[in-house]
Amino acid sequence: MNTYLSHIFDGYQPVARTKQDIPKTYAIVDKKSLVKVTDFQEIKAYQKQSFDYILDQIEDPNIKGFIANQCYLAGGCIRNFIMGIPVKDLDIYFRTEKGASFFRDLWIKRKYSSDLIFKRDISCVADTYNALTFKDIEAQPAEIPFQFVIKTGGTPERVVFETFDFENCMGWYDPVSDTIDISVMMKSLNSGELVYNPKT
Numbered sequence: 001m002n003t004y005l006s007h008i009f010d011g012y013q014p015v016a017r018t019k020q021d022i023p024k025t026y027a028i029v030d031k032k033s034l035v036k037v038t039d040f041q042e043i044k045a046y047q048k049q050s051f052d053y054i055l056d057q058i059e060d061p062n063i064k065g066f067i068a069n070q071c072y073l074a075g076g077c078i079r080n081f082i083m084g085i086p087v088k089d090l091d092i093y094f095r096t097e098k099g100a101s102f103f104r105d106l107w108i109k110r111k112y113s114s115d116l117i118f119k120r121d122i123s124c125v126a127d128t129y130n131a132l133t134f135k136d137i138e139a140q141p142a143e144i145p146f147q148f149v150i151k152t153g154g155t156p157e158r159v160v161f162e163t164f165d166f167e168n169c170m171g172w173y174d175p176v177s178d179t180i181d182i183s184v185m186m187k188s189l190n191s192g193e194l195v196y197n198p199k200t
Helices: 003-009 040-056 061-070 076-083 097-110 156-163 183-191
Strands: 071-074 090-094 123-127 131-135 146-149 172-174 179-181
Touching: 040 061, 040 071, 040 076, 040 090, 040 172, 040 179, 061 071, 061 097, 071 076, 071 156, 076 090, 076 183, 090 097, 097 131, 097 146, 156 172, 156 179
Parallel strands: 090 146
Antiparallel strands: 071 090, 071 172, 123 131, 131 146, 172 179
């Protein structure tokens, strides 16, 4: 790893995971269910493809390595795919607060320079305290925007289960371990009910 990125990973260790029996499909258990896609491997493959698409848009190889190891997908992009409705954007979260701060500061330094983070056809379409959103605005047909959440950082378990407002968004895909957790999300979607997260 490039030394100017190495400090970002101080204190971060990937979560050790044991292999679990993962169902091939999720059964639709309620007639009110909002679930349209039930095949686990199909759901996981789409999230991997989405994350790889984001990496493909990054010009700087050091930043590409940083994002590949420091980020994961979570939330509505997974839910919408399972519900069979268009994915509006891809939400990317950082494993640590340091990682989120580093990326925010890097964008501030580079957004007006010729030292590109992304390929030239990628534009920042929203720059807020909470997130940075990027998109190929010239692409036909239109590409899905991807959004780096910079207001917080943490493990998928902490961010998803402790900060998301609704259980139907509580899903994440970790490209480092090639792990997906959609158990809470599927339960909520299968019930057809909007369940609030009591932790928030």
